[in-house]
Amino acid sequence: MSNNYNTDGDRMIDCFLNLGELMLRAGAEVNRVEDTIRRIGHAYEFERVEIFTINNMISLTVISNDGRVYTQTRRVSVAAVDLEKVARANELSRQICAHPVPLEEFKARIADIAENTRHYGKRMRYIASVVSATAFTVFFGGNWVEALISGAVSIILVTCMLFSDRLKIRPIIAILVSAFVMTMCVQGVTHFVEAATMDSIIMGNIMLLIPGLALTTSIRDVITGDTVAGLMGICDALLKAFAIAVGCVSAMLIFK
Amino acid sequence: MTYLVQIIAAVFSAIGFSLLFNIHGRKLIITAVGGAITWGVYLIVFTQTENVFLACFVATMAIMAFAEIMARIAKTPVIILLVPMLVPMVPGGDLYRMMTNLVMDNSGQVRFYGHQLVMEVGAIAFGIIVISTAMQLILKMHAHITEQRRARH
Structure with missing residues (x-):
C-alpha cells in the first residue's frame, strides 16, 4: 500500500x-x-x-x-x-x-x-440570459416595455457570443462586437418605441457581459497574497470592461 | 414597493446567473435566497446610512457569511454559492453611467461614477476577505478547543 x-x-x-x-x-x-x-x-x-x-x-x-x-x-x-x-x-x-x-x-x-458533467444546454443558456437581462432591467428601474425589449435584445446578444465562441474569436473582441451589436439594437428599437428609454435596457444587457466578479475576486487575490494571479485577473477584467465601453460608446456615437 | 420589485429582480438575476454558471439542484434554491439577502441587506444599510461603500461592505459580509454556512450544509465549495449571489451587487449600472457621461463629455459625472465604481468593487473584495478570515479563525479556534478537551480527558 x-x-x-x-x-x-x-x-x-x-x-x-x-x-x-x-x-x-x-x-x-x-x-x-x-x-x-x-x-x-x-x-x-x-x-x-x-x-x-x-x-x-x-x-x-x-x-x-x-x-x-x-x-x-x-x-x-x-x-x-x-x-x-x-x-x-x-x-x-x-x-x-x-x-x-x-x-x-x-x-x-x-x-x-x-x-x-451535466449541462443545461444551449436552450437553457438563452432562457437564463433572457431571465437575467429582464430582471436586471427591472432592477435598474426599467418599466415593463423596457424589460420586454431587454429580454429580446439579450437573445441577440447571446447569439452573438455563441457565434464568436464557435469562430474562436478572442474574448475581448467578441465582447466588443457583442456590446456594439447590442447597443445598436437597443438604439434602433428605442428610436421607434416611445415608452422605452435605452439606459435601463443597456444596463440590463451589460450585466451579462461585465467581468465584475472576475474583478472582485482578483482584488481579493491581490489582498490575500496571490499578487501575480490577481494582477492578471484585474488587467483582464479592466480590458474587458474597456471593450464593453468601446463597443457601446461607438454604437452611441453612430446614432448621436 | 420599488424595493420589493428590486429584491424580486435580484432573485431572478441570481437564478439566471446560476443557470449560466451551470449550477444544479438545491444549490439553485440557496443562490435564489442569497440573491434576496444580498439586495435586502444592501437596501436596509443604504436607506439608513446613504453610504454606498458601507452598504456594499455590509451586504457582502452578510452574503459571505450565508455562503460559508450554506456551503458547509450543502457540502460544496463556497465560491459556487457566492458567485451567483453576489451578482446583484456587480456595479454594471455605474460602469454604464460612467461610459455614457464619458461620451457626453461630463467629466465631473465621469469622476463621480468612476469613484463610486472603485468604492463598490473594493467594498465587495474587503467584505469577502473579512468574513473568510474570520471563518478561518473560528475554525482554527474550534479545532484548538476540541483538541485541548480531548487532551484533558
Whole structure:
C-alpha cells in the first residue's frame, strides 16, 4: 500500500495537473487549485508538493518519498465558467484525500468529470440570459416595455457570443462586437418605441457581459497574497470592461 | 414597493446567473435566497446610512457569511454559492453611467461614477476577505478547543 504511488511520479503529476487544469478552466480560484493539489499530493505520500498557479498556468514539482524530483508545467487556456465541475472536482479531491485510489481509477474519474458533467444546454443558456437581462432591467428601474425589449435584445446578444465562441474569436473582441451589436439594437428599437428609454435596457444587457466578479475576486487575490494571479485577473477584467465601453460608446456615437 | 420589485429582480438575476454558471439542484434554491439577502441587506444599510461603500461592505459580509454556512450544509465549495449571489451587487449600472457621461463629455459625472465604481468593487473584495478570515479563525479556534478537551480527558 505505502510506496507504490511514488514510483510512477511522472504519470502521477500528469494526473494531478489534469485535475488542476480542469478546475482552473471551470472557474475555480487559484488558491483552491493550489490547495487541492497540495492536499492530494500529500495524500499520495509525496514528500514535498511545490505548486505555483496563475490564471493560465500551473507549475508543479513534487519530491517523492525516495528523494526523486518530478516536475511539469501546464499551460491552461480559458473556458466557460462551469461551477458544477468545480463542485465535482472538489468532492473527488475530498474522497481521494480520505482514501487514495490507484492511478488508473483516479485518471478515469477526472475524465468522467471532464466529459460527463451535466449541462443545461444551449436552450437553457438563452432562457437564463433572457431571465437575467429582464430582471436586471427591472432592477435598474426599467418599466415593463423596457424589460420586454431587454429580454429580446439579450437573445441577440447571446447569439452573438455563441457565434464568436464557435469562430474562436478572442474574448475581448467578441465582447466588443457583442456590446456594439447590442447597443445598436437597443438604439434602433428605442428610436421607434416611445415608452422605452435605452439606459435601463443597456444596463440590463451589460450585466451579462461585465467581468465584475472576475474583478472582485482578483482584488481579493491581490489582498490575500496571490499578487501575480490577481494582477492578471484585474488587467483582464479592466480590458474587458474597456471593450464593453468601446463597443457601446461607438454604437452611441453612430446614432448621436 | 420599488424595493420589493428590486429584491424580486435580484432573485431572478441570481437564478439566471446560476443557470449560466451551470449550477444544479438545491444549490439553485440557496443562490435564489442569497440573491434576496444580498439586495435586502444592501437596501436596509443604504436607506439608513446613504453610504454606498458601507452598504456594499455590509451586504457582502452578510452574503459571505450565508455562503460559508450554506456551503458547509450543502457540502460544496463556497465560491459556487457566492458567485451567483453576489451578482446583484456587480456595479454594471455605474460602469454604464460612467461610459455614457464619458461620451457626453461630463467629466465631473465621469469622476463621480468612476469613484463610486472603485468604492463598490473594493467594498465587495474587503467584505469577502473579512468574513473568510474570520471563518478561518473560528475554525482554527474550534479545532484548538476540541483538541485541548480531548487532551484533558
